[in-house]
């Protein structure tokens with residue numbers, strides 16, 4: 019019997035299918051996020067599952083879950099930085115995630131971002147929609163992807179998929195990772211962090227977020243990047259320093275950015291606004307730059323991903339309840 023927090027209509031379709039196919043299980047859903055106010059809803063369940071961008075940082079949540087006999091938080095996401103592992107250990111719980119629900123989904127979104135930026139669709143659409151200007155201005159001239167160097171920081175599941183796609187399009191692909199995987203050498207050339215920063219026409223981030231990696235891309239890196247380069251972040255917001263990014267765009271140290279994630283995204287993702295003045299200040303500034311595109315943490319958001327998130331997370335719930343080792347245990 020599992021309680022799935024943060025349920026959305028499109029996930030619910032696959033939850034209902036699971037219940038149909040597994041009559042012995044009882045998956046119950048709620049729209050609420052898991053926090054100190056909603057944790058009591060979990061009483062009477064064997065396990066909870068979440069998919070949220072908000073940190074679960076109140077000790078009370080873990081203390082209460084443990085007092086209800088719950089031993090597992092099943093994340094329906096790749097990222098697990100929302101969980102406080104000190105409390106997980108203190109209350110003898112485990113965390114599972116869904117690291118491989120669809121690396122291609124994020125990789126294809128990265129490809130879309132790169133082409134959108136490279137072909138200057140931001141300024142083109144801005145001219146057309148805002149100013150009814152259909153002139154093919156000189157500053158709208160593009161480059162072709164096979165002449166570009168694509169730099170990947172973090173060549174894991176998603177990063178290697180990104181490498182394979184850009185390699186197939188004829189781009190030169192370079193990458194930096196703490197661990198080099200020889201299988202990726204068919205698609206990219208491994209090098210060091212600084213070389214990737216300095217040589218990329220398109221720089222794309224695909225690492226997890228660890229505390230030491232906050233502001234990995236900040237003033238120093240923006241100054242080193244080509245002033246024609248584009249930054250893509252579909253990994254985690256705090257990898258990029260917002261203040262320095264805005265300064266770099268204003269000073270034309272880089273040419274543009276695609277941000278699927280951003281520090282402060284909790285204030286805007288899944289919300290509607292009436293006027294730009296209601297947005298957080300960082301977003302107000304960036305939203306007025308046609309060479310910047312935001313997507314609402316939707317890089318993963320495909321039918322395949324949503325289905326796999328439910329199926330993979332619930333498979334691990336069953337394994338744990340049956341005394342087996344989960345497939346995707348997060349070890350911190």
Ligand code: NAD
Pocket residue numbers: 096097117121124171172173174175176177194195196197224225226227231252253254278279315316317318319
């Ligand atoms: P992964 O674990 O397969 O790959 C991450 C890679 O980063 C690994 O190869 C690891 O060695 C490397 N790495 C770790 N620290 C590094 C460092 N300091 N410098 C360089 N490389 C480092 O993870 P993945 O499935 O490829 O996902 C990558 C990230 O993408 C996730 O952690 C998550 O934050 C993000 N993500 C975003 C979305 C979205 O919708 N925007 C969806 C899924 C995942």
